Amino acid sequence: MQDGQKDRLSHPPDPGASRRAAPRTAERAKGRDERGVALLLAILVLALLVALILEFDTDARREYREAAAFRDNFKATVLTRAAVQAARAVLQQDHLRDKQMGQMYDATTDLWAFPITKYAIGDGLMSAQIEDERSKLNLNDLAASGDPNTKKTKVLRVKRLFTLLQLNPDLVDGIVDWVDADDIPEAAGAESVYYQALRPSYRAANAPLQTPRELRLIKGMTPEIVDKLLQYVTVYPQDGESRINVNTADLLVLQALDPRISQSTAGEIIQSRPYKTIYELDRVSSVADIMRELRPLGLYEVKSNIFSARMSLTVNDTTKSGVVVLQRDEATGNSTVQYFRFL
């Protein structure tokens, strides 16, 4: 027997040996593969985790920003409403002061007339300006039925203002028809028949204007014309009572009052402000006769009971603006909200 054979005989070949040797190599390879896969998985998980964290971070930041903006918006909204109460308080204070002094007039020298700029209120800054609505011509007085002469006087007054503003006075006929109860058009006006031919069609309100912005619906009006008018016309009080306050009225509004009031006489009226009573206009010699003549017609006044306030509240990066119209009770000085809108 050869050694090898002996050897093989004494050590019979292990049938599993070669099978075991091969798996050892395979296992090693498998081990390497598994470690590689595990590493890849780990890298993948890490990458996912990083992506997740980044996304979470972005989301969290966005949500935080959104929450902060929501919070600021909410605060500004609440503060805007608080500012309305502040405006009411200012007007009440003015009333009490007038009563104490025994001088019931409202002028631009009053405290309410001073603008408030970035006044700290709560977590926000408030800017506000109160305006006298009686410094403007009330367009709702054009609805007046009854005495045709009174109506004519009122219409002419508004037409004069339009002319002074270099706007077509015929536009006023459209406003008259919009607010008057009838369906009979004025010379240059328009009633529902006209608006119903438009696309989209609508009807004339045949009722007082609710807000100055409603003017845009009226024949011939454009947003530009309405913007130009806003400083000089009002729709408050809604019942159309339209005495203007000579202590606050603009030069053009004073001129519109009567055709004999020129730019220079209107300027003289402004120069001699404030007037504590309507009789004090007699001080202005150039216009005394005219004002005496207008006095019994109830065209003007030295005080006001209707005001508007524009407020803007800023909390961090969020600003909320609102406009409120306040009617002040002449006996108590307490104001009621006639209109409120966020801008």
Ligand SMILES: [Ca+2]
């Ligand atoms: Ca009408």
Ligand SMILES: [Ca+2]
């Ligand atoms: Ca009419």
